[in-house]
Amino acid sequence: MKGSHYDIIIVGQGICGTVLSSALMEQHQKVLVIDDGNKKAASKIASGVINPVTGRRIVKTWQIDTVMPAAVRMYQALEKKLGTSIVKQCNIINFHPSEQMQKAFKDRIAEDPTYLSTQPLPNTIAAAFEAPFGHTVIDPCWLVNLENLLHYWRQKLIEKKAFIEDVFDFKKLESKADHIVYDKYTANKIIFCEGAKGQENPYFKQLPFAPNKGEALLVKINGLDNRYIYKKAVSIVPWKDAVFWVGSNYEWDNYNDDPSPSFKEKTITALNEWLTIPYEVIDHIAGIRPANTQRRPFIGMHPVFKNIGIFNGMGTKGCSLAPYFAEQMTEHILHQTPIDNEATIDRFHILAP
Numbered sequence: 001m002k003g004s005h006y007d008i009i010i011v012g013q014g015i016c017g018t019v020l021s022s023a024l025m026e027q028h029q030k031v032l033v034i035d036d037g038n039k040k041a042a043s044k045i046a047s048g049v050i051n052p053v054t055g056r057r058i059v060k061t062w063q064i065d066t067v068m069p070a071a072v073r074m075y076q077a078l079e080k081k082l083g084t085s086i087v088k089q090c091n092i093i094n095f096h097p098s099e100q101m102q103k104a105f106k107d108r109i110a111e112d113p114t115y116l117s118t119q120p121l122p123n124t125i126a127a128a129f130e131a132p133f134g135h136t137v138i139d140p141c142w143l144v145n146l147e148n149l150l151h152y153w154r155q156k157l158i159e160k161k162a163f164i165e166d167v168f169d170f171k172k173l174e175s176k177a178d179h180i181v182y183d184k185y186t187a188n189k190i191i192f193c194e195g196a197k198g199q200e201n202p203y204f205k206q207l208p209f210a211p212n213k214g215e216a217l218l219v220k221i222n223g224l225d226n227r228y229i230y231k232k233a234v235s236i237v238p239w240k241d242a243v244f245w246v247g248s249n250y251e252w253d254n255y256n257d258d259p260s261p262s263f264k265e266k267t268i269t270a271l272n273e274w275l276t277i278p279y280e281v282i283d284h285i286a287g288i289r290p291a292n293t294q295r296r297p298f299i300g301m302h303p304v305f306k307n308i309g310i311f312n313g314m315g316t317k318g319c320s321l322a323p324y325f326a327e328q329m330t331e332h333i334l335h336q337t338p339i340d341n342e343a344t345i346d347r348f349h350i351l352a353p
């Protein structure tokens, strides 16, 4: 059977493959997406939060002033295109865990109040938590409904005959001077968006991948306001109706991708100390974040195999970073415009496999 020719083949339909295929199709590229349907892919486990400030030092996250508006714009456009809800503003109520952190937030607000506010809590929320050290609201934060985004984008691709559910087989990939051949298909370029599996990719496994595992409990909490995210030792994130996603942890060593009893135990202890209203654990999920030692994306075309590229390395921040960089990668593919210095794979010395 004669195969088809594509402008771009994309391997993986997590958040990266989704937004990159969307950005390329916006530019009228003929795209084929191949995904193996792994139910434990990071994008299916993630809570979907876009949080502009992080850490004990309360710093703005890398490039947030640029990437957050770009992400919201792209998600809102996809929302219209797909006819489903994908993004909503959902501020974080950050409960201070200690007097020291209470002071750190106070000092930070005095110095630079961007993204922080001290608005009082509605009574029902104040009553639902033990909060001896007060709170700060992180504003604006956004919440991405990854389940809707991934599902409805996949349906759109299927409708356009641009999707195959299969495991990509590297033995069937050949790199030619000005195109690639994969099985019965040909394409001008192929871009790998495999998430943590990227560390096994023969063309890119030299990159300093350092994936880590994260887990979450899905917890029913009747009566808790689902217009906010709540954060202390763990985050409580609206998931569906009265169900909340509660996580997470970072496991770098000796992990598999199964939920662990120790995470469940620790998370239940944290909830018991924090929540004053009843809850019920209904599920426990785990996935592997495509993180790396530099905490910056891996984006660009292979220096030797010019038609083979990568769009990966989003670590803990796929929801905020992927849309902006998908547009940058699209421009790079179509017009050879440069990729951000800190995100391009040109910063590494990659050899042929």
Ligand SMILES: Cc1cc2nc3c(=O)[nH]c(=O)nc-3n(C[C@H](O)[C@H](O)[C@H](O)COP(=O)(O)OP(=O)(O)OC[C@H]3O[C@@H](n4cnc5c(N)ncnc54)[C@H](O)[C@@H]3O)c2cc1C
Pocket: 011, 012, 013, 014, 015, 016, 017, 034, 035, 036, 037, 038, 041, 042, 043, 044, 045, 046, 047, 048, 049, 050, 166, 167, 168, 169, 193, 194, 195, 196, 197, 198, 213, 214, 215, 216, 247, 248, 249, 286, 287, 288, 289, 290, 311, 312, 313, 314, 315, 316, 317, 318, 319, 320
């Ligand atoms: C517990 C947890 C919480 C998180 N919370 C957040 C959050 O709140 N906000 C945020 O921004 N980020 C969060 N993240 C990080 C986020 O999940 C990642 O940054 C993002 O999902 C990475 O997307 P990706 O498309 O690169 O990878 P993935 O989601 O892993 O997608 C890769 C896809 O490629 C497919 N694939 C791989 N190899 C092959 C192959 N050979 N053939 C075919 N298909 C293949 C996989 O099955 C998968 O579908 C969280 C992650 C975890 C684990």
